[in-house]
Structure formats: structure tokens, C-alpha cells
Amino acid sequence: MAGRPLYLEPRLEPRLRSLVAATGMLHALTDALGSPLHVVVPEQIAENVERFRSVYRAHHLPGQVFYAHKANRSSALLRRLAATDAGVDVASLGELRHALGAGFTGDRITATGPKNPEFLWLAARAGVTVSVDGDAELDQLAALVRGHALGRVRVLLRLSGFEASGVRVLSRRSRFGTPVPEVKPLLDAVERHTDAVDLTGVAFHLDTTSVAEKATALEGSLAVLEACRSRGLRPRAVDVGGGFGISYLAEREQWDAYTSELTAAVLGRRPPLTWGGHGYGLRDDSGTLRGTLGLYPGHRSVAGAAYLDELLSQPAPSLGGRPLAALLLEHLYDLHTEPGRALLDQCGLTLARVLEVRIPPSGGELLVRLAAKADDIALEDHGVLMDPVLVPRGGGGPDDGPVAVHLFGSLCLETDLITRRTVFLPRRPAPGDLLVFANTAGYAMDFHATRAQHQPAARKIAAWQDGASWRWCLDDQFWPITPSGGVQ
Ligand SMILES: Cc1ncc(COP(=O)(O)O)c(C=O)c1O
Structure with missing residues (x-):
């Protein structure tokens, strides 16, 4: 050789x-x-949820860990997870049916990603929180709720296009979510549909390993939550998506x-x-x-629950430089996460x-x-x-x-x-x-x-x-x- x-x-x-x-x-x-x-x-996924939970506890933050189901079709993993206090993030009608069949109730499920009408209907019917991509999806959901005499549906507004304080735009372009600079019409739509939807918070998911990019997004999300509150809306959560990652390799030197x-x-x-x-x-x-x-960076010194910890410890320059976790706590916001890969480590x-x-x-x-x-x-x-x-x-x-x-x-x-x-x-x-x-x-x-x-x-x-x-x-x-x- x-x-x-x-x-x-x-x-x-x-x-x-x-x-x-x-x-x-x-x-x-x-x-x-x-x-x-x-x-x-299956036993390992329960242990991994506990690792995320311990980061929540360390920062005194309430909220839910939603497993991003898309990362594996396994029933065993999903059912083992149903026996913990975790939730599940579903991205299709099939995943939603799978989660309901594994023992998750609607209040432990969040629906993200592109949605067809059947997926939206079952999510609304089952009391799932829907992460809405934009005002068109919100209109569609509200029409479904009214047309089928369903109860008010909890919604998160998925955001993208965050800008750092200063001039440099840190977050890359995404085909999902509503860019923050265009959020006003979405908030108008929320106000139009208060009979059909209950705005519980905002969400993002960035396809990046960069903590700085995610910190900018979390800071930007806090600002949008403030904008909601100044309109008299009462959001109470921010969902930071997934992307906490895995360190796959045993040795950095290799x-x-x-x-x-x-x-x-x-x-x-x-x-x-x-x-x-x-x-x-x-x-x-x-x-x-x-x-x-x-x-993929094969060896990572910070991944999984430790990455969440690092994110929460980042300062928010536009909010007095205070750590993001402290700001969440001060506003009594729930922190939601959607780890897929990291929970499957x-x-x-x-x-x-x-x-x-x-x-x-x-x-x-x-x-x-x-x-x-x-x-x-x-x-x-x-x-x-x-x-x-x-x-x-x-x-x-x-x-x-x-x-x-x-x-x-x-x-x-x-x-x-x-x-x-x-x-x-x-x-x-x-x-x-x-x-x-x-x-x-x-x-x-x-x-x-x-x-x-x-x-x-x-x-x-x-x-x-x-x-x-x-x-x-x-x-x-x-x-x-x-x-x-x-x-x-
Ligand atoms: C909305 C959303 N949440 C969570 C995830 C999970 O990401 P990861 O497996 O990197 O944690 C994805 C992945 O595509 C996603 O699109």
C-alpha cells in the first residue's frame, strides 16, 4: 500500500x-x-433527549425538544421517544400519521416544511402546532379551520433572512419562511385570522453549522416577538429549529x-x-x-446539546450584549428546538x-x-x-x-x-x-x-x-x- x-x-x-x-x-x-x-x-435516543434537557435546565429555560422525524423513518425510535417527555417535528402527512400512531398527542407535535392540504387538515384537526411559512399558508390554514369548524390552531411564524445589527447580512438565503424585512404583511394576516389561529411564537431553521448565524437569527426572532407584542399579540415561544450536529470521528488529528x-x-x-x-x-x-x-466537518469540538449551550450563551449585540438565554428567561419565553441528526447520535x-x-x-x-x-x-x-x-x-x-x-x-x-x-x-x-x-x-x-x-x-x-x-x-x-x- x-x-x-x-x-x-x-x-x-x-x-x-x-x-x-x-x-x-x-x-x-x-x-x-x-x-x-x-x-x-432506541434507548440511546432517550439518553440524547436528556442531554438536551440538561442544557435547558442549566439555563432555567422551559420549552420542548421536538425530534425532527425526517432524519429516520424508524418506528422503534419514535415510539421510544413517545415514552419520554419530548415532542416530534413532522414534515409530511405520513410523518404526522406515524407520530400519532406512535403515541404522540397533538400538543406534542409541531408541523414544519412544505404542506399539502391533507397534512394541514390533519394537523389542525389533531391540535398540532403549525409552523407557517408565510401569509399564503396562513390564509389557507385559516380557511380550513373555518370551513371545517375546527378549533383555533396554534401557529408559529417561520422566519428567515435575518440581518445582523450593523450592515453585514449574516444569514444565507432560504426558500423557506418569511424574510424578516417582509414580516409586516404576515403579522397583518395573523391579526385578520385571530378567530382561527393562536400565534404562539416564531421559528427558524438554518441549514448551517455556524453558531454566529444562528445567534443572529435568535436575536432577530426576539425582535419580531417584540413587534408582535407591540401589536397586542401574545407570543410566548421561539423555536430555533435543528442543526446541532454530530461529531462523527474519534480523533481530530485523523x-x-x-x-x-x-x-x-x-x-x-x-x-x-x-x-x-x-x-x-x-x-x-x-x-x-x-x-x-x-x-461535513467530521470532527467537531462542539456538537449536539453542547452546541445548544454555546448558542444560548452567545451575546445579543442589539440587546445590550446580554446572553441570549438570559433574554429568553427575562421574557419568560419557551425555547423550542428541533434536533434531528443530533438526537440520533x-x-x-x-x-x-x-x-x-x-x-x-x-x-x-x-x-x-x-x-x-x-x-x-x-x-x-x-x-x-x-x-x-x-x-x-x-x-x-x-x-x-x-x-x-x-x-x-x-x-x-x-x-x-x-x-x-x-x-x-x-x-x-x-x-x-x-x-x-x-x-x-x-x-x-x-x-x-x-x-x-x-x-x-x-x-x-x-x-x-x-x-x-x-x-x-x-x-x-x-x-x-x-x-x-x-x-x-
Ligand atoms: C424545519 C426543520 N427542523 C429541523 C430539522 C433538523 O435538522 P438537523 O437534522 O440538522 O438537526 C430540519 C432539517 O432539514 C428542518 O428542515
Whole structure:
């Protein structure tokens, strides 16, 4: 193998580490249920909610943690969550039906995203809070409420286009929400529809990892809440959306080393690190590096609940420089959050069996074909680069040290690459071995999954610890009660 291996080892907390170590069970599961196979760990999502709750407590803030359902279709995770005090953020009619069927009552659900009339009607009917995108949606909702003699619906106004105090516009353009400078007609619409809707607050969701951008948005939201109050409206909450993130990798040094070597490879200063010279957004322009690295920051020093804590501790320059948490508390506002990815941290993994290991006649990296499609393990769709853990069948073959491999999927498509980069494994895999992709519950399991070429979509199971051993059932069979759920 040319050069030293550039590992990107996954961060494994004790529960997921224990599951990865249950190698006999992982092989037995894929033998029985096929490859690929998704495993979710419902107990972990309850623990993750508790981590968010502890940040609320530290800042003395009331409010709700709404799990962004879109990140995983699992019933087991949703039902386990229904047994906590968390809420759920649904973004489609199907997700709303799923949440109601998992045991969430309407007062624990918020509806976000683009909505069709059926979704709006069921949300209104079930007493769900609706995050409205603009005045047209508000008009539509009010007409539904009146036309069907429904009760007043709680609404949040989704905002976007926040401006920092000063001249620089910090928040990027969004196709969702009402830009703050255009909020007046929306507030007029709220006043027109007070018989049909109850304005409970404002909301935003920014697709960014930048704390500064989110702090600007939260500060801007507080200003809009003031504008509502000066009109005699009584909003009481601000919903800061999701985007708290995950730190996927165990070691910062590995991430730093990988990204600098990738840059060198793009500039032709070392052998390529990707299939077909892919640059993940970077390119060589006659010796000058151009473009931007389109990857998720694999190692993050602040993510999840700690990111919320950091956001709440940011000062609000236009409001006397006081921390955002103090301002929320002073106004007795509820703080709502909609974490998707962050609540799914350490909540699952995906197993894929090795079908073929080919040694190219010209030498170089091994070509490893898996019994899985790229859309079953969609880490790269989200820019996440992370090594799988190799679980040999039996004792595995002779261990002759690290190898560089390319991981291909099972479709007859040139583009069906499980990862575009060269992956370094600590030893050579063999057909029948398993590759365990850790931490795939957030968006990588089923958000993009297809049945292309009539290949089955991966099955999903729920697993939980029972003393020293692991137990499991099909995802849809899991309910948070004994004996199947393993909870209390
Ligand atoms: C409105 C809204 N809330 C929450 C989320 C969840 O974001 P994340 O999974 O990054 O926490 C999304 C993601 O698209 C969203 O659109």
C-alpha cells in the first residue's frame, strides 16, 4: 500500500461500541435478515433527549425538544421517544400519521416544511402546532379551520433572512419562511385570522453549522416577538429549529491529516485519495487550489446539546450584549428546538456484507463490492466521511496489515460507490466479512433509500441491552414496554 493509512475512525460511545463488539450476533443477524441491515438503538435516543434537557435546565429555560422525524423513518425510535417527555417535528402527512400512531398527542407535535392540504387538515384537526411559512399558508390554514369548524390552531411564524445589527447580512438565503424585512404583511394576516389561529411564537431553521448565524437569527426572532407584542399579540415561544450536529470521528488529528492530504492529492502532490480524482468540491487550477470542501466537518469540538449551550450563551449585540438565554428567561419565553441528526447520535449502525474482493491486475487499491447500494448507506450524500469497522467472519484470514480499498455498491451503475474516497482498513477483507458503518441513524439509513434494480430496501431492527447481552426485534415490532422493548 502506498503511503501511511489515513484512517477516519468513528466515534463510538459505550452502547454502540458494545453493539459493534457483539460480532457473532451481527453475523447471525445479516445471515437471517440479509445485507444491508440497519440496527437502531432506541434507548440511546432517550439518553440524547436528556442531554438536551440538561442544557435547558442549566439555563432555567422551559420549552420542548421536538425530534425532527425526517432524519429516520424508524418506528422503534419514535415510539421510544413517545415514552419520554419530548415532542416530534413532522414534515409530511405520513410523518404526522406515524407520530400519532406512535403515541404522540397533538400538543406534542409541531408541523414544519412544505404542506399539502391533507397534512394541514390533519394537523389542525389533531391540535398540532403549525409552523407557517408565510401569509399564503396562513390564509389557507385559516380557511380550513373555518370551513371545517375546527378549533383555533396554534401557529408559529417561520422566519428567515435575518440581518445582523450593523450592515453585514449574516444569514444565507432560504426558500423557506418569511424574510424578516417582509414580516409586516404576515403579522397583518395573523391579526385578520385571530378567530382561527393562536400565534404562539416564531421559528427558524438554518441549514448551517455556524453558531454566529444562528445567534443572529435568535436575536432577530426576539425582535419580531417584540413587534408582535407591540401589536397586542401574545407570543410566548421561539423555536430555533435543528442543526446541532454530530461529531462523527474519534480523533481530530485523523480528520486534520485526511483533509490536508486530500488537498495535496487534488493538487497532484501525492497519489490520488479518491476514485476518479474526485475532489469533494476542491479542484486544481494550474497549481492553485480552488473551490470549497463540500464535506461535513467530521470532527467537531462542539456538537449536539453542547452546541445548544454555546448558542444560548452567545451575546445579543442589539440587546445590550446580554446572553441570549438570559433574554429568553427575562421574557419568560419557551425555547423550542428541533434536533434531528443530533438526537440520533449513536442511535444506530448499518451492516453490509462483503461480496467480492478484487485485486486490480495493475495493482493499487483493492476493489471491494458490498451487498448494499450507496443509497442504503448515504453517509456521503451528507458529506460524512467515516471508516467502517471490519468484522471478519469467523477468525478471518491471515492478518497481513493495513490495505487501501474502494467500496462499491451492488448496482450496475458506475456511480454506485459507497464512498468516493479510498478507504483504509486495518486488514484485508474477505467475502463473507461484514463492514459495520457506525452512527448512520441520522439521514444515512433511509432518507435516500430506493428499490433500484428490484433490490430490496434494507430491513431495520431495534436492539437493546439486556444485562450483558443484546436482544433485538424488527423495528416495527418494538414498543417501549416489556418484554419486547426492553425498557423498564
Ligand atoms: C424545519 C426543520 N427542523 C429541523 C430539522 C433538523 O435538522 P438537523 O437534522 O440538522 O438537526 C430540519 C432539517 O432539514 C428542518 O428542515
